[in-house]
Amino acid sequence: MLIRRAAEADAAAIRVVHDAAFAKPGAPGAETVEAKLVGELQADGDLVPALSLVAERDGRVAGHVCCSHARIGSTPGPVGLGPLGVLPELQSTGVGSALMHAVIAAADALDLPAVVLLGSPGYYARFGFVLAAELGITPSTPDWAARLQVRPLANFPADLTGTFHHAPAFDRF
Template identity: 60%
Template sequence: MLLRQEIPADREAIHAVHLAAFAKLSVPVVEAKLVDELREDGDLIGALSIVAERDGKVVGHVCCSPSKLGGDEKSTVGLGPLGVLPEYHASGVGSALVHAVLGAADALGYGAVVLLGDPNYYSRFGFVLAAQHGITPPVAEWAPHFQVRTLRAHTPDLKGEFRYSPAFDRL
């Protein structure tokens, strides 16, 4: 498996990955549209838009976008969506993508990565409920699934209300 940054030629394949990955979970599938809108808005962070490739085929994708935490607009990013083609589930593709994007975010100097997702899945990567760090979700009902992974540049003052990039609000 090859992990690399997204290139323009990957766009259709990335869209297809998210359509397939979330087809059974959300109708209509908003994740594929979200990635497209983040890209159109200029909010898809290139170094944090990573594809997994097997035998020349894009089989997974993860991305991060700018976010705001309290008054800070530079120290955190929002992770998501993370998508893997169904035939590659439970094969390590998703885990590899999460490890890669966390390592890249850390290397870029971000203090934390925030996401909305299944704690049973993301806890293996060091994510904890965001409330433990004084971070509140934009929608209160998200709290049981709203998580943060602190990185080396994290400081205790990174807390408050979290806001995703505007494309998330348009879902």
């Protein structure tokens, strides 16, 4: 498996990955919110190119993860992670974990303070994510409190607290 930065030529394959990974029963082939979100983040200029990664297996795109510009309070710098998608037939084979490790390492290498996401604490804890509330970070939507998580990086300041705000595209879905 090869993890690499996504290229413009990968756009169609990335859509296929997210549409397959997040397909609703009874609606195979329909464009998913996650695929639309990636497109809108790109169109808005909020997708961080160095943090849009694909996993290639046997010469085809098998998974994708991306991060977008975000802020905590009025402080820009942390990034919002998501979506993370893997082709259904390759889920539970290490593709998603490899993408997570790679994107966290890349964000750390860029001296970003944190990666923030909405997701299952049981799944993401293995990558060093903690509930945001433990760090004094709250979600912009209170219902997200139980799933908003932060992965502090080497450049994380102890006084980085406040309300987390994703890129505007997230609010459109």
